[in-house]
Each structure stands twice: as structure tokens, then as C-alpha cells.
Amino acid sequence: MLQAIGLTSAPRRDLPPMVDDLTFEARPGQVTALLGATGSGKTTALRLMLELEPGRGVTYFRGRPLHRIAHPGREVGVLLGDVPGHPARTVRGQLRMLCAAAGVSPSRADVMLDVVGISGLRDQRLGSLSLGMDRRVGLAAALLADPCTLLLDQPAAGLSPRERNWLHGLLRGHAALGGAVLFTTDDAKEAARSADRVVSIEAGRLVADQESADFARTRLRPRVAVRTPHAARLADVLGREARAARRTVEIVEESGSRLSVYGSNCAEVGEAAFRHGVLVHQLADETGDSGPPVPRARTAASSDAFPDTSAGTSAGTSAGSTDGPAGAPAAQRRRSGATRPPSPVRRVGGPLRPLRYELRRVFGTATPLLTAALVAVTSVVTALLLARLGATPQNRLLAAWPALLPLPPAALGAGLLGALAFGEEYRYPALAADRGTVPRRLGLLVAKLGVCGVLALLLGALAVIVDGAALALVFDRGPLRPPAQWIAPAGAWAGLLVGCAWAGVLASAVFRSALAGLGAVVSVPVLVVPLVRKALDGPSAYPASGLAGRLRGLSWAQWPPEADRLVLGALRVMAEPVGTALVLSLLVLLCAYGFTGLRGKVRW
Structure with missing residues (x-):
């Protein structure tokens, strides 16, 4: 059971809200069309139900709001x-x-591919799918976790009649199994044909619930569709015969050669055309939309009638009631002064299995392999040029890091992979359509x-x-040449690569862009290192010699003397301008990440 009560979007500047006090329900076992x-507010209503837009009102899914599930x-x-x-x-x-x-089994993906009928397209790229196949993949994603309620925005838009029937x-x-289905549409005939209940809205307000x-x-x-090169003449003939027989017939000229005749049938129209020698190219029975109903008054009772906009037919009455699950009509709630707390924009819940999710995200495309190939080729060419020129230390030679470049190719590649970790998801949201991004959860x-x-x-080792x-x-x-000491240089190399990767991850999360994440990685040696070098220039008033021994004394367990070299190597790397700048940058980015992302975390 889906119950939407008093949904009202945040008002726009000098304009009414897109959704205004909308109350209705979608029952289990039924398909409901909105x-x-x-521009009537259908998509905004769905986003309010999912708490993706600020506004007022509440939506209950089997008795619980979304943030309580x-x-x-x-x-x-x-x-x-x-x-x-x-x-x-x-x-x-x-x-x-x-x-x-x-948080479901990976085999569920193959099951849903069979359900939606695209098991043969499992190895196709998303960018190569047609609109119909794209809709099937979207439905498979929506049904992955076997949900009780389906919310679909214009699922049949642009589909062929055969694909619409399948959908x-x-x-x-899904409804026959006890689920509730709510989909939006702007086609009245589609709503009447495919839904058990139709909720009509106009300008964000409820018009009818039937x-x-x-x-x-x-x-x-019902109407008769006529196509003839003598449309004006046939309309005059039909009008004269209807007046003579005292029948109510409405004739609408839709184009220069097409007429829509209401209140008659194909036999009467065809006989009249035959008697008067009017050539007819097409004659067919159709079902037409009589136009949007008149919005009911805000103080009207729930059984108010709204007149039909077509001439010659009686006014229809609304079969549904606007009484919501709260037990009071919208007008009574408004007159009583009852208000509902605003519903803030919530963040989408993070993956239940984040490590598995991240591995599938990374290796789902060829980006890591292409990056590794580019780094390997660039490193080899740079190292050979440096060896040819000479006067380059062996450590920089193996890292392919000339003094003129801010970072070696491997560090830039690591920063790129880190920047894509969040930046790619801001560009291609992964968890749900139009929900912004994958959230920044811890x-x-x-x-x-x-x-x-x-x-x-791995990139550095390669x-x-x-x-x-x-x-x-x-x-x-x-x-x-065989290195005299390799532990400290290896630690410095690993620290540089991991630091660049982490800087890309945090910066892309803070600035919501992969390009900004890569820019943050490059800015560390270009902008931050000169500032740190200026701060570290000059002798220190109090030297920090013997720090490794004092750290050993603070630990609970005594580490072996060989570990002193590792500690001294790490301290020596951090004392370098690049290491200090990288550590400071990571701390700043981590604080910015926590301030912008984790402070507003909502329990999912």
C-alpha cells in the first residue's frame, strides 16, 4: 500500500508550487496511473514520494515513510x-x-535478464541499446531486489505498441503477485487501458481519483474518424442530417482532410456520405480523450462533479474520493490549519556490499587497463630519454620522473583512477535514475x-x-646499479602513489567532478609544495633527532631494531616538501569531505 498525503513541493519564485496538497493512494494488487x-507535476510528485526534493507531506510505503525503511x-x-x-x-x-x-545475490542479474526478455543482450554495452531495450534494462534494475512497490516515470514513452503491451x-x-504499481503517463487512453485506477492531476492538484x-x-x-478530401462538405451534410433527425452530433475538424464525429457511428456517417456522393478515404471507430477535467474547488465535497468539455454529452461525476489515508479531505486539513513538517532532500543509501560494488564498478569498463597501458608506455619512453641524457639518479630513472615534471606518469595514472572513483558516478549515477549520485557514506x-x-x-610496480x-x-x-638501501625509496614511492590516488578520491567527492579530482592531484606539487618548501626553509630551533626511539618507548609492544629504519624512512619522506604537502592536502580534503558529505548523513 502506497499512501501519499499532502504532498506539496517547495514554492518557486513568484510561481505556485509544482505539486499542491496532493493526496491519493496506490493499493496492492492494482496498477495505478498518475x-x-x-508540466502538471507528475515527476515532481514521484520525487517528493522518494524524498528527493524538498517539500511538505509524507508518503507511506506499507505504513512506513521511506527514511524509516x-x-x-x-x-x-x-x-x-x-x-x-x-x-x-x-x-x-x-x-x-x-x-x-x-545486497542480493549476483545470480539475480541473470534471472532478471530472463524476466525482461533480454538475456541475449547481457554482453551489450549500455550506450548501444535502443530505447525499448533501455527501458527493459531499467525495469530489470527496478525489480532486482524484488520490491513490493514500483514507481515508474513515463515507462512507455517512445515505445512501440508491441513494447507497450509487453510493459x-x-x-x-507484478500487481497480480500482490505488489503495488504506480506509473505516470500523459495519455488518457493508455491510462484507461492499462491501469486499474487512474489518478488525474492538473497544475499539481488532484482532479479525480477513479x-x-x-x-x-x-x-x-467513442468517435468516428473520417478522412476525406471534402471535409467541409461532409461536415455540412452530417450537420444538416443531424438537425433534421433531431440528434446531437458534434463534428470537430482536426485538419484539412480529417474529421472527428462524436455522437454517431460508422454506419450512419458512411451512409450519409454515400447518399450525397462524398468521397471517403478512411472511416473508423476510435476512442477519444474529452480533454482534462475541470479542477474541483478547494472547498468542494469529495463527490463534486465536473462538467464534460464536449457538447452534447452529460456531465460525468468523479467516482473517487479525495479523502486520504489521514481520514480528512484536503480542504478540511487546510481549514483546520494542520500543517505537515517539510521533507528534506535525503541522500540515496549507499551500497550494502561496498567492496564488491566498488570492484564491479572499477572493472566494469576498460579504464584501468587503458590507464595502465598508457602509464607503461609513457614511463618507458621517459625513462629511456632520461637514461640517454644522463645525470639522473637511479630512483628517478626507474620512476620515469624528470625534475621538470611535477609528478611521474604512474602517480598521474593513480590520481586519475582515484578521481574517477567518485567523479564517474556523479556523471553516471549508479544506484538509481535521476537520484543525483552515489552518496558519500563512510x-x-x-x-x-x-x-x-x-x-x-600495482600501477607503480608495473x-x-x-x-x-x-x-x-x-x-x-x-x-x-644494485641499490644500497631500497626500503626507504620503495616506501616513498608507495606513499606518493597511494597519496595521489587518495587525493583524487577525496577531491572528486568534494568537488563532484573527476576533472577537479585530477586537478587537485596536480596542484599538490605545483602549488602546495612551494609553500611547504618556504615554510621548511631555514634551521630549526629544536631538532627532532631521536624521534624513532621515543616512538618505540610509547608503544605497548617493543618492535625490533630493524623497524627503526622503516620509521626513520617514513619520517624522512614526510619531512620532504612533497611528502609534507601531500599529507597536508589529504588532511584538508578529508576534513572537507566530512564537512560536505558525512555531516548530513541520514541513516538508510
């Missing part, structure tokens, strides 16, 4: 717009990633930092290995 013209993805399936996934990701990869987000059959099947049979009786009228952040850190280390192999192949190990 009908309204373009532990796992909303298992209660509500949503399709708002297109499938929100990277166009290079496969259909199966996208659904398996969403399975990790919903409505699927919705009927059973589909009553809706068809009051809103849809578990998801830890997963992204861990995965990006491991990728950065760069060192291919550089060393290329130098040994070309120069017969001439530039390479």
Missing part, C-alpha cells in the same frame, strides 16, 4: 528517466553492480580508498618493472 499533461531498495523499485550507468559498461555488469548495491503485461504480473471504468466513462468518448569511502590504493601500488626491463634491454643494465 495522469496529467506535460532499513533497505528501501528492497521495498521500492524506481525508474526515473534512462538507465543511470556508464555507456561502456555491459548490461550484465551494470546489473551485477546494482546487485552488490542492493503493461509485466506490470500486471476506477478505470468510471474514468473511461467520464473522460473518454563504508563506501573506505572501499574506494582501499581499492584505489591497491590499484595505485611502471618500475617495465622501466627496468626497458633500460636493461636497451642499455644492457648500464644505468642500473
